[in-house]
Amino acid sequence: MKIPFVDLHAQYLSIKEDIDQAIATVIAESAYIRGRFVAEFEKKYAETYGVKHCVSCADGTSAIYIVLKMLGIGPGDEVITTANTWIASSETVTQCGARPVFVDVEEDFYNIDADKIVAKITPRTKAIIAVHLLGQPAQIDKIKAICDVHNLLLIEDCAQAHFATYNGQRVGTFGVAGTFSFYPGKNLGAYGDAGAIITNDDELAKRCKIFASHGASPVNKHDHVMEGINSRMDGLQAAILLAKLPHIGDWTQKRQAVAKRYNELLQGNPHILSLPVVRENASHVYHVYSVRVKNRDKMQAHLNANGVATSIHYPTPLPFLQAYRYQENEPADFPIAWRNHKEMLSLPIFPEMTDEQIQRVAQVLSEA
Numbered sequence: 001m002k003i004p005f006v007d008l009h010a011q012y013l014s015i016k017e018d019i020d021q022a023i024a025t026v027i028a029e030s031a032y033i034r035g036r037f038v039a040e041f042e043k044k045y046a047e048t049y050g051v052k053h054c055v056s057c058a059d060g061t062s063a064i065y066i067v068l069k070m071l072g073i074g075p076g077d078e079v080i081t082t083a084n085t086w087i088a089s090s091e092t093v094t095q096c097g098a099r100p101v102f103v104d105v106e107e108d109f110y111n112i113d114a115d116k117i118v119a120k121i122t123p124r125t126k127a128i129i130a131v132h133l134l135g136q137p138a139q140i141d142k143i144k145a146i147c148d149v150h151n152l153l154l155i156e157d158c159a160q161a162h163f164a165t166y167n168g169q170r171v172g173t174f175g176v177a178g179t180f181s182f183y184p185g186k187n188l189g190a191y192g193d194a195g196a197i198i199t200n201d202d203e204l205a206k207r208c209k210i211f212a213s214h215g216a217s218p219v220n221k222h223d224h225v226m227e228g229i230n231s232r233m234d235g236l237q238a239a240i241l242l243a244k245l246p247h248i249g250d251w252t253q254k255r256q257a258v259a260k261r262y263n264e265l266l267q268g269n270p271h272i273l274s275l276p277v278v279r280e281n282a283s284h285v286y287h288v289y290s291v292r293v294k295n296r297d298k299m300q301a302h303l304n305a306n307g308v309a310t311s312i313h314y315p316t317p318l319p320f321l322q323a324y325r326y327q328e329n330e331p332a333d334f335p336i337a338w339r340n341h342k343e344m345l346s347l348p349i350f351p352e353m354t355d356e357q358i359q360r361v362a363q364v365l366s367e368a
């Protein structure tokens, strides 16, 4: 039995009629770029999140860039983020002309360690990008309190955490803005690239929308009130996301059920150093189910040889990527991220995963 890391086709088949209909309607109306489906998606997404604005854009990376840029982050500024995330969370800081400053991760939750943030704040620090990695909320109340005390902007990268909550509040609504990716493999995935920004700040929403569309004035598209970029959501992606949005609650529960089953089956496995732990008062939406294992590379090869696809989130912590060599970061400054990158292994997880598939993964893990 071969077990894929994610199975996008299984999900398509489960809602095929709705998706096919959505795509056909967009084509019938030639509503390819922006248009009514995009407007409707923005409205629904903002409503679902209980926020005033959703500004759609081309992908989750430009969502972060647009927000940073419209918040005025620029040369001379520093933006704090986590040592373990996808490079989108930090390359966008550099794209604004600012410097990303990395903070080590927590022992148990793989997110930025709030207790290590204050030591990295300087007079140049302007913002914190909190990433809710793997689908687990970061310690966002504490991070927000730090931002309040030090007068910093809080941006939440929710690319892996659609509809995750902390103290009953959805992540993405704690800071000035939350950014989302709808990359196909994400918990809410389009059939291509797509992204969005959510915010309750009227002025920020307006500026982001203008910037994402070549700086064109909302009332006269040939009147460019600033220079912007081209970062638009396709009508097809919006229609597909609209068809998928009603299912996200069910899909999230199914991911959580897969995680629960893994926890039961993997408990006591001698190769495993740690299973995922859920933060108190948080809901984990399991974009990724990552364990720490002994001899990780050998275990990954063993799983692969037995038809189980796996991944690593991420093989190199950001401070040690070639792109950040200029920062001369030392492993001793990021002990947990440094330890984790050699031990973390992400197992297959997707809502449509069958119990047979879950059992097979657990079995192969125990036979190593």
Ligand SMILES: *Cc1c(COP(=O)(O)O)cnc(C)c1O
Binding pocket: 059, 060, 061, 062, 085, 086, 088, 089, 131, 133, 157, 159, 160, 180, 181, 182, 183, 193, 194, 195
């Ligand atoms: C996927 C991802 C992004 C970027 O999203 P794209 O849509 O691929 O540009 C940003 N941050 C994190 C943590 C991600 O996982």
